Amino acid sequence: MGNNRRVRVMVAKPGLDGHDRGARIIARAYRDAGFEVVYSGLHQTPEEIVEAAIQEDVDMIGLSSLAGAHKYLFPRTVELLREKSAEDIVVCGGGIIPEDDIPPLKEAGIKEIFTPGTALDDIVKWVKENVKPR
Amino acid sequence: MTDVAEKIVNGDVRAVARLIRDIDDGMPGVRQVLKELYPSTGNAYILGITGAPGVGKSTLVDQMVSHLRKRDKTVGVLAVDPTSPFSGGAILGDRVRMQRHSMDEGVFIRSLATRGHFGGLTQSTRSAIDVFDAMGKDYIIVETVGVGQDEVDVVKSAHTTIITVIPGMGDDIQAIKAGILEVGDIFLINKADREGTDKTLSDLRLMINMDHKKYEEGNWKPPILKAQAVFDKGVKELLEEIDKHRKHLTEHCGGWQVRRREDKVRQELGDMIKSRLIEEVLGKITETGDFDEAVNSIVEGKTDPYTACDKLVLPAIGVSTG
Ligand code: B12
Ligand SMILES: Nc1nc2c(ncn2[C@@H]2O[C@H](COP(=O)(O)OP(=O)(O)O)[C@@H](O)[C@H]2O)c(=O)[nH]1
Ligand SMILES: [Mg+2]
Numbered sequence: 001m002g003n004n005r006r007v008r009v010m011v012a013k014p015g016l017d018g019h020d021r022g023a024r025i026i027a028r029a030y031r032d033a034g035f036e037v038v039y040s041g042l043h044q045t046p047e048e049i050v051e052a053a054i055q056e057d058v059d060m061i062g063l064s065s066l067a068g069a070h071k072y073l074f075p076r077t078v079e080l081l082r083e084k085s086a087e088d089i090v091v092c093g094g095g096i097i098p099e100d101d102i103p104p105l106k107e108a109g110i111k112e113i114f115t116p117g118t119a120l121d122d123i124v125k126w127v128k129e130n131v132k133p134r
Numbered sequence: 135m136t137d138v139a140e141k142i143v144n145g146d147v148r149a150v151a152r153l154i155r156d157i158d159d160g161m162p163g164v165r166q167v168l169k170e171l172y173p174s175t176g177n178a179y180i181l182g183i184t185g186a187p188g189v190g191k192s193t194l195v196d197q198m199v200s201h202l203r204k205r206d207k208t209v210g211v212l213a214v215d216p217t218s219p220f221s222g223g224a225i226l227g228d229r230v231r232m233q234r235h236s237m238d239e240g241v242f243i244r245s246l247a248t249r250g251h252f253g254g255l256t257q258s259t260r261s262a263i264d265v266f267d268a269m270g271k272d273y274i275i276v277e278t279v280g281v282g283q284d285e286v287d288v289v290k291s292a293h294t295t296i297i298t299v300i301p302g303m304g305d306d307i308q309a310i311k312a313g314i315l316e317v318g319d320i321f322l323i324n325k326a327d328r329e330g331t332d333k334t335l336s337d338l339r340l341m342i343n344m345d346h347k348k349y350e351e352g353n354w355k356p357p358i359l360k361a362q363a364v365f366d367k368g369v370k371e372l373l374e375e376i377d378k379h380r381k382h383l384t385e386h387c388g389g390w391q392v393r394r395r396e397d398k399v400r401q402e403l404g405d406m407i408k409s410r411l412i413e414e415v416l417g418k419i420t421e422t423g424d425f426d427e428a429v430n431s432i433v434e435g436k437t438d439p440y441t442a443c444d445k446l447v448l449p450a451i452g453v454s455t456g
Binding site: 004005006008027028030031032033034035036037038039040041044047048051052054055056057086 | 147148151152154155158159160161217218220221222223224225226227229230231233236237242243244245247249
């Protein structure tokens with residue numbers, strides 16, 4: 001078996017937003033960094049995302065939203081994790097998120113937000129520094 | 135019984151998710167839990183689905199889950215995807231096709247990466263099957279990309295193994311012949327909406343007919359089915375064929391719980407010993423640095439690999455070097 005914990009993350013697309021280019025690019029960057037990446041596919045409810053994350057035993061959920069519903073979908077995901085006593089799963093997000101929305105999202109428990117133009121290296125580095133395999 | 139084992143037998147989702155992770159990561163303590171779970175296993179019917187990437191295995195699994203749920207059966211799915219040999223990471227995307235079952239408490243879907251450790255995939259997948267079995271799943275479906283020896287070994291733990299191909303695979307069908315044809319209990323031509331289905335059907339039929347043993351009295355003759363997984367066509371028929379195979383195992387093979395049969399036990403225990411030995415011996419000698427030292431000695435011409443191997447392995451398994 002060989003004792004080595006791998007970082008496992010899930011890249012998820014909540015809501016009706018069909019923009020998946022960014023999510024796929026992020027998933028590939030994570031894989032290239034050596035993480036095991038579960039990709040959720042499009043049109044997931046926060047409930048489905050949280051259930052899948054628990055079954056997959058991931059260390060982090062990365063939410064991607066470009067359609068403007070992040071203000072509800074992101075905090076709802078964190079809330080559901082708390083309800084399931086799974087708040088040890090870190091949540092971050094990215095996409096088209098207006099500057100003004102970021103502080104309230106962080107207050108709601110989303111640990112970091114990455115907007116367009118962020119270098120993939122920085123996105124990967126953040127996981128290495130902030131997500132430890134549990 | 136440990137707390138963990140008890141939680142798993144009671145169907146605790148988080149405990150199951152965590153134990154499968156621990157198995158995969160080779161964490162200490164898992165063996166104890168698996169020992170305790172073993173008496174609770176042997177009740178699930180295990181299906182192995184294999185085939186080249188893109189033939190529609192995950193789509194098929196998704197549909198099969200729906201059909202099994204309609205029969206009120208609970209299902210565990212293990213979806214195995216390849217680890218990148220460059221980074222050691224993996225994108226596990228099988229789940230995308232099965233997401234409609236996320237909220238169904240009777241379904242547990244878990245993605246696994248091949249990881250590429252020695253014999254590890256076979257071992258950890260079998261252990262994960264045992265965990266789903268112990269938590270009480272009626273059916274366990276294992277999806278693997280059918281290429282390597284590991285994958286073939288994995289499907290050998292299944293009660294019914296389904297080999298999936300698509301029309302127009304031509305030479306690829308020839309390629310399946312090597313090694314995997316023998317393990318197929320059911321052959322499925324998916325994407326039968328495409329051209330060339332009948333040609334593939336006759337190619338397959340020819341190859342299976344060449345395998346004479348399959349036609350001896352009382353042996354199971356692998357059927358060849360057509361399906362269109364995306365449109366849920368042929369899936370019901372596939373499940374009926376699985377039922378028939380299960381009945382065949384029951385009537386002709388001393389019960390469908392073949393994993394308790396001598397030949398299977400022999401195989402699985404043999405595999406377990408192999409991977410355990412590798413883990414213990416290779417683990418130990420890499421940790422102490424003896425392995426690297428031996429490599430250097432051979433490179434520098436101070437010794438030969440045969441002597442080095444004896445020196446490394448024999449003491450590790452308690453045999454004195456003569
Ligand atoms: C390409 C594109 C499309 C493609 C999508 C193709 C696909 N499969 O993805 C198509 C043509 C289909 C499309 C359609 C639509 N689009 Co469009 N589209 C874009 C466009 C031009 C680029 C998006 C993109 O792919 N960027 C490249 C990727 C790599 O960047 P990214 O996703 O932003 O990701 C980066 C970061 O945000 C971050 N990130 C993102 N997700 C995540 C997740 C994690 C975990 C992390 C760590 C980081 C992270 O990291 C990435 C790298 O830096 C944007 C405009 C823009 N400049 O963003 C509009 C845009 C997103 N679209 C828009 C709209 C309105 C639409 C439509 C509704 C209608 C329309 N007017 O075209 C439809 C709806 C589609 C649907 N079903 O939801 C609006 C959204 C407005 C809003 N949010 O209020 C935008 C902003 C254009 C605009 N200025 O109006 N679109
Ligand atoms: N035309 C056609 N496409 C299918 C069929 N079944 C699955 N697919 C598509 O084949 C692609 C690969 O399917 P997937 O289940 O991910 O394949 P896997 O890699 O074998 O697991 C997807 O786009 C499916 O929608 C089918 O019967 N006919
Ligand atoms: Mg698949």
